[in-house]
Amino acid sequence: xxxxxxxxxxxxxxxxxxxxxxxxxxxxxxxxxxxxxxxxxxxxxxxxxxxxxxxxxxxxxxxxxxxxxxxxxxxxxxxxxxxxxxxxxxxxxxxxxxxxxxxxxxxxxxxxxxxxxxxxxxxxxxxxxxxxxxxxxxxxxxxxxxxxxxxxxxxxxxxxxxxxxxxxxxxxxxxxxxxxxxxxxxxxxxxxxxxxxxxxxxxxxxxxxxxxxxxxxxxxxxxxxxxxxxxxxxxxxxxxxxxxxxxxxxxxxxxxxxxxxxxxxxxxxxxxxxxxxxxxxxxxxxxxxxxxxxxxxxxxxxxxxxxxxxxxxxxxxxxxxxxxxxxxxxxxxxxxxxxxxxxxxxxxxxxxxxxxxxxxxxxxxxxxxxxxxxxxx
Amino acid sequence: xxxxxxxxxxxxxxxxxxxxxxxxxxxxxxxxxxxxxxxxxxxxxxxxxxxxxxxxxxxxxxxxxxxxxxxxxxxxxxxxxxxxxxxxxxxxxxxxxxxxxxxxxxxxxxxxxxxxxxxxxxxxxxxxxxxxxxxxxxxxxxxxxxxxxxxxxxxxxxxxxxxxxxxxxxxxxxxxxxxxxxxxxxxxxxxxxxxxxxxxxxxxxxxxxxxxxxxxxxxxxxxxxxxxxxxxxxxxxxxxxxxxxxxxxxxxxxxxxxxxxxxxxxxxxxxxxxxxxxxxxxxxxxxxxxxxxxxxxxxxxxxxxxxxxxxxxxxxxxxxxxxxxxxxxxxxxxxxxxxxxxxxxxxxxxxxxxxxxxxxxxxxxxxxxxxxxxxxxxxxxxxxxxxxxxxxxxxxxxxxxxxxxxxxxxxxxxxxxxxxxxxxxxxxxxxxxxxxxxxxxxxxxxxxxxxxxxxxxxxxxxxxxxxxxxxxxxxxxxxxxxxxxxxxxxxxxxxxxxxxxxxxxxxxxxxxxxxxxxxxxxxxxx
Numbered sequence: 001x002x003x004x005x006x007x008x009x010x011x012x013x014x015x016x017x018x019x020x021x022x023x024x025x026x027x028x029x030x031x032x033x034x035x036x037x038x039x040x041x042x043x044x045x046x047x048x049x050x051x052x053x054x055x056x057x058x059x060x061x062x063x064x065x066x067x068x069x070x071x072x073x074x075x076x077x078x079x080x081x082x083x084x085x086x087x088x089x090x091x092x093x094x095x096x097x098x099x100x101x102x103x104x105x106x107x108x109x110x111x112x113x114x115x116x117x118x119x120x121x122x123x124x125x126x127x128x129x130x131x132x133x134x135x136x137x138x139x140x141x142x143x144x145x146x147x148x149x150x151x152x153x154x155x156x157x158x159x160x161x162x163x164x165x166x167x168x169x170x171x172x173x174x175x176x177x178x179x180x181x182x183x184x185x186x187x188x189x190x191x192x193x194x195x196x197x198x199x200x201x202x203x204x205x206x207x208x209x210x211x212x213x214x215x216x217x218x219x220x221x222x223x224x225x226x227x228x229x230x231x232x233x234x235x236x237x238x239x240x241x242x243x244x245x246x247x248x249x250x251x252x253x254x255x256x257x258x259x260x261x262x263x264x265x266x267x268x269x270x271x272x273x274x275x276x277x278x279x280x281x282x283x284x285x286x287x288x289x290x291x292x293x294x295x296x297x298x299x300x301x302x303x304x305x306x307x308x309x310x311x312x313x314x315x316x317x318x319x320x321x322x323x324x325x326x327x328x329x330x331x332x333x334x335x336x337x338x339x340x341x342x343x344x345x346x347x348x349x350x351x352x353x354x355x356x357x358x359x360x361x362x363x364x365x366x367x368x369x370x371x372x373x374x375x376x377x
Numbered sequence: 378x379x380x381x382x383x384x385x386x387x388x389x390x391x392x393x394x395x396x397x398x399x400x401x402x403x404x405x406x407x408x409x410x411x412x413x414x415x416x417x418x419x420x421x422x423x424x425x426x427x428x429x430x431x432x433x434x435x436x437x438x439x440x441x442x443x444x445x446x447x448x449x450x451x452x453x454x455x456x457x458x459x460x461x462x463x464x465x466x467x468x469x470x471x472x473x474x475x476x477x478x479x480x481x482x483x484x485x486x487x488x489x490x491x492x493x494x495x496x497x498x499x500x501x502x503x504x505x506x507x508x509x510x511x512x513x514x515x516x517x518x519x520x521x522x523x524x525x526x527x528x529x530x531x532x533x534x535x536x537x538x539x540x541x542x543x544x545x546x547x548x549x550x551x552x553x554x555x556x557x558x559x560x561x562x563x564x565x566x567x568x569x570x571x572x573x574x575x576x577x578x579x580x581x582x583x584x585x586x587x588x589x590x591x592x593x594x595x596x597x598x599x600x601x602x603x604x605x606x607x608x609x610x611x612x613x614x615x616x617x618x619x620x621x622x623x624x625x626x627x628x629x630x631x632x633x634x635x636x637x638x639x640x641x642x643x644x645x646x647x648x649x650x651x652x653x654x655x656x657x658x659x660x661x662x663x664x665x666x667x668x669x670x671x672x673x674x675x676x677x678x679x680x681x682x683x684x685x686x687x688x689x690x691x692x693x694x695x696x697x698x699x700x701x702x703x704x705x706x707x708x709x710x711x712x713x714x715x716x717x718x719x720x721x722x723x724x725x726x727x728x729x730x731x732x733x734x735x736x737x738x739x740x741x742x743x744x745x746x747x748x749x750x751x752x753x754x755x756x757x758x759x760x761x762x763x764x765x766x767x768x769x770x771x772x773x774x775x776x777x778x779x780x781x782x783x784x785x786x787x788x789x790x791x792x793x794x795x796x797x798x799x800x801x802x803x804x805x806x807x808x809x810x811x812x813x814x815x816x817x818x819x820x821x822x823x824x825x826x827x828x829x830x831x832x833x834x835x836x837x838x839x840x841x842x843x844x845x846x847x848x849x850x851x852x853x854x855x856x857x858x859x860x861x862x863x864x865x866x867x868x869x870x871x872x873x874x875x876x877x878x879x880x881x882x883x884x885x886x887x888x889x890x891x892x893x894x895x896x897x898x899x900x901x902x903x
Contacts, residue, residue: 234684
């Protein structure tokens, strides 16, 4: 018993000391005009509730203290009063109408995506986000944003990692943040490839569901450069808790530099798809792609979690007919969590990851060139 | 009505059958009520054990105990078990025990169906829980079963759907029985507007169940055919619409919320006047408020879906309609407080739970009002703020009212008084711990912690630690309740027929415990 108490005290002690002293109480005010008006609405309705609470609970507590039998209270026998009933129906209605007016104004402003200066398409994929820059200087830029590999390693059951080393941003760090310029009204088009996700950065003041087959709209305008973090808010399966969102707002000058960098990288990737790769290059690149996209289900050791997530080590597909393997990765498998990667990864990445899967964990089935993927599309 | 009692008079001397078969074949409303209540208690502990797993995993950032898939199945099945296995059967059990005694009837109107509607439940929940042992594990897509995610479930999927069908059939049969009993078996003079509020609230609840359970059955059947028969009701790729499922589900789901709370209103409206020794302040306005809430419950469903991207006009409509619910709910709270005002109150355990209900349910109502404001909901939605909100209305609301009812009527049912000291201890430990458990979850949600996640960022640690500690204490303290119930069944100070000094109503005119058939001769109600 004493031992048990000792252990639990140590556990509790660790819990309190390792934690950041961060007993946050209230909603974040955020950094946009929208988040500010949402915060203001939140505070108004909160204080309205507090006032009603003080009146109702006050009357109740007064009654509990004074109208008790032990104090010799004799029960009055009054009941039914139409006046009272009308009063406590009408007063709340008046309060509610006065609440509805500012709420309506804010809602109309939030849903007005007109006059946007640029558009970014956001696609939720189990369990990462894909960003496509639809128009403007960055048109054509496209990348996947997933949980940072270090965090992804530390969060595994039995990893033994001390997650507090990552500080407040544990599980809120990605490999490729979405970058937007300050001072511009940015429209987001939200959709999903597999199940429903929800894109939420609290500092922007809203969340919006990303639904397969639907395109939802939302907008934001950030005035200050900075990094703003959030998470998927709609349960989307096993790793729902592990698909963060990081938005980086850059000044127009820095944003232009970032766009140039992205375009350069995209051109290089396109060029590399047309050349012949060595087997070592493919497998080395493939391991990175696999870790970022496949390891969440099929695991780093290729063993998967059957039956939901089959093993790739020694599997019929990863060691058998190449065309079938390419088809499965390009088109996914309907009715399962296996996504169609044709629109998620480029030819070089696909060739690399397929080559890696065919040569890792004891598999030995040769490599495939990017050109073959291009032909198979 | 008189023919029903006359046929019973011919063989009024038969008592319960002997042995285990009594419980299997019983058609007696008290036996069936007891079965429902015990089943609910068992489910309360099974669902509670799942909640303990959730709170243990969330005690610290990082994954320590369970993998994310199993965590998701814990949150999913915890909800299904608590809603369909604990709270709803507990209310049906109370209805079975109390409605015939309150309206002066010998039994329920349809006794054989009553037996069936109970005995379906153990099968339904065995099916549901058996999915944990199948390929792919238990359901992990949330109790709302949103496709496409819910369709990714493994071999257990059809078992989940059939479990829901069975539970739904049980509820519909139970509800039809309640409606028929109330409308046909009232004692002479028991007009509708003289019925106790518990009977009124259950009458309205039963209609809500009959109206919405088939909707749920339709929605889950469409999931089943989407998975196995190649239909595409909810698959955009096949011309279907994943959001349509949410509309159909919440058209059931929102009235369901009131199914879980209207009988609680009835219980509290019975207990507060007894211990205030003063009549309920506004009986008829309570009836009208209940009916208004039931009506409004059908036109607010999409407030669960503010973030799916509805047209702005739709969002405005559902925001206004939702805000309106605060009006009849407020009427109820004001009436309870006015009933207490200038009463002569004592605070036995049922009254403590009833007062706890009024205060904490109102807190849940406040956060509900905040959630109704659509722009603010864009921040609150799918966060721990929502988790805190519905646990305030369901745990300190529905569950507290069931606890209050158990303490209030146990002496009537068993003929023995419960242990008052233990009952009060149970109340105080529960009330402190449940607030330690759920209040900090408001802060977590506002700070940005989404719901249904097994692991969180480090800044959320402090409140999660506190919430988990509250959770462990609250969970453990419910064992006390089980102990008190068992102790009372086994013996104790003998209860009088009125039990409570201020109690009024037909059930208190019967001896404690009441005879096997409640009113073999219809009482005269003035």
